[in-house]
Amino acid sequence: MTLPFLPMEPILMEEPFQDARFRYQVKWDGIRAIVIRDNHILRVFLRKGGEITSHFPELQGLRLKQAGDFILDGELIVPDEDNRPSFSRVVRRIRIRKPDRIEKAQKTDPAVLMAFDLMKLGERDVCHLPWSRRQELLEQALLPSEHVQIVESFADGLGLYQATKQWGLEGIVAKRIDSQYLPGKRHRAWFKIKHWQEIEAVIGGLELKEQGMIRSLYLGAANGKGGLRFIGQASSGLRQADWHLIQKEIPRLQQKDSPFAALPHTPRDVIWLKPELRATIRFQSWTESHLLRSPVILRIKK
Numbered sequence: 183m184t185l186p187f188l189p190m191e192p193i194l195m196e197e198p199f200q201d202a203r204f205r206y207q208v209k210w211d212g213i214r215a216i217v218i219r220d221n222h223i224l225r226v227f228l229r230k231g232g233e234i235t236s237h238f239p240e241l242q243g244l245r246l247k248q249a250g251d252f253i254l255d256g257e258l259i260v261p262d263e264d265n266r267p268s269f270s271r272v273v274r275r276i277r278i279r280k281p282d283r284i285e286k287a288q289k290t291d292p293a294v295l296m297a298f299d300l301m302k303l304g305e306r307d308v309c310h311l312p313w314s315r316r317q318e319l320l321e322q323a324l325l326p327s328e329h330v331q332i333v334e335s336f337a338d339g340l341g342l343y344q345a346t347k348q349w350g351l352e353g354i355v356a357k358r359i360d361s362q363y364l365p366g367k368r369h370r371a372w373f374k375i376k377h378w379q380e381i382e383a384v385i386g387g388l389e390l391k392e393q394g395m396i397r398s399l400y401l402g403a404a405n406g407k408g409g410l411r412f413i414g415q416a417s418s419g420l421r422q423a424d425w426h427l428i429q430k431e432i433p434r435l436q437q438k439d440s441p442f443a444a445l446p447h448t449p450r451d452v453i454w455l456k457p458e459l460r461a462t463i464r465f466q467s468w469t470e471s472h473l474l475r476s477p478v479i480l481r482i483k484k
Contacts, residue, residue, distance in 0.1 A: 187365035189229050190363055200340050207298060211268075216255055239284065241330070243327060243329060246303075253302035259293065299317075310362055312362065356374075379466070380465075384458075385400070387452045389452050411472075417479070418477070446471065461480075465478070
């Protein structure tokens, strides 16, 4: 069996808003998952169609109050010790292949499906129904359990945005109450608004492409011991003016050895620099390895 369609996607929006035509949900920090039960067989798919059923055996207990086929849309999360979703942990779960390790992982890092939409119920395709009606059907049909929960909806979008920021969550999603489910579409009926952090990082090196353009910057921060701690690589957001500034400074700053106290990998074709150039970086969160997640370069300065 293959995924019959790709999921509907929200459009990224920079600022939260309040509109009576919308309802707001927590954006859970995990992996998008489509769950299909067809002829008594339950399967789990990633947003682009890859099947991950065998990686999450704990989801086999997912049940509706009535027998029959269904298709659910949701976010697969793995909570940490503070009961907050850990993106690193859910990614780690997907990478596990051996059955004995999967069995162990479902006990040490159990997954939870945060279900937020219903596309099929029995023989009935419900994508054409308004979001509000699909939510009613989802709440009426799904049996919440240890590994399956229904995402709650709120009318106060600005309040939810502030609350998720205080809780350290990823952000919120806004959905029009009259919106149909449009498979494979990115539509203005759905918006996602994320929380971002900023950091002033030091540029300790740069990796070049064959054409001589920058592939990524190697970023660092003080480690508290007089050295430089590697915090990740970034390339998104780099402007032509930034590249020209770095080019001008390379002859003055280039050095033979890495300025970082340690690196998680052995890089190739990297130009190491004295840590004098700085980059303002916007990022989503810190990984469990203390690296920047989803870094974006805002500006470069001396």
